[in-house]
Structure formats: structure tokens, C-alpha cells
Amino acid sequence: MSATAGQAQSERSLAERLGFKPDQVVQEIGYDDDVDEGLRESIETVTGAELVDEDYEEVADTVLLWWREEDGDLFDALSDTLALLADGGVVWLLTPKAGRDGHVEPSDIDEAASSAGMTQSKSVSAADEWSGTKLVPPKGR
Secondary structure (H helix, E strand, O other), X not given: OOHHHHHHHHHHHHHHHOOOOOOOOEEEEOOOOOOOHHXXXXXXXXXXXXXXXXXXXXXXXXXXXXXXXXXXXXXXXXXXXHOOEEEEEEEEEEEEOOOOOOOOOHHHHHHHHHHOOOEEEEEEEOOOOEEEXXXXXXXXX
């Protein structure tokens, strides 16, 4: 296996581990120069499409929300994502890991998600510097 093929396989595995699938529309919010490019590329590899940005006007299967403590009110941001999701869609909230600049306490995530009516269904190490929390919106919203 070539290095490129091995890299593509590991990229595919990362996004697949997070539940991304071919042909999904993934809207990215909160992009900045600190995001994990490997994770972004792995999602694009699996879905077969580029991530759409904050200006995308259709609904998305997944919202990828990069969030740092200084970004403002997490409840407001999560509430806003509900309108962006297709039925059955999810939000992947990505926050800096503990000890990193911009870290968000898990209790703050839980409080904001619960207040927005979302349920945490999975927490993972999404990248070297980022933790991921999968949030599911309320059914029948």
C-alpha cells in the first residue's frame, strides 16, 4: 500500500468512526486557523464533497461546530444550529481538549446542550487538539 493510500484509509477511518457517510452534506461553523485540517480532510474524503460554510442556505445532514470558550454563548450557537439540520441530522461540537486554549468545560457543554433541547450521544477524541461531542436534536422538532 502506498503512503497516499494508507493516509486516505486512515482519514476515511477517522471520519467513519465519527459516523460520517458518503453523500452527506456537512456544514462547518467556527472555522479558524486552529481547526484540525486532518479531520476536515477525512470528512471530505468519506462524504465525497467539500464542507459547506456558514453561508450555505440549505439544510445539512451534519453541522460541524468548532467552538472555543471565548466564542460567545454556546446555548445560542447550538439553538441556531437546529434550523440548519435536516431531519435526522446531528451536530458535532468540537472543542479544544482540556489544558488547551479555549477549552470548554464538559458541564458547560451539557448545560448548553440540554437547554437547547439536545441530547449528548457520544464523546470522542476527534483530533490531537480537539474533543468531539455528538449532539442529537429533539425528535419531532
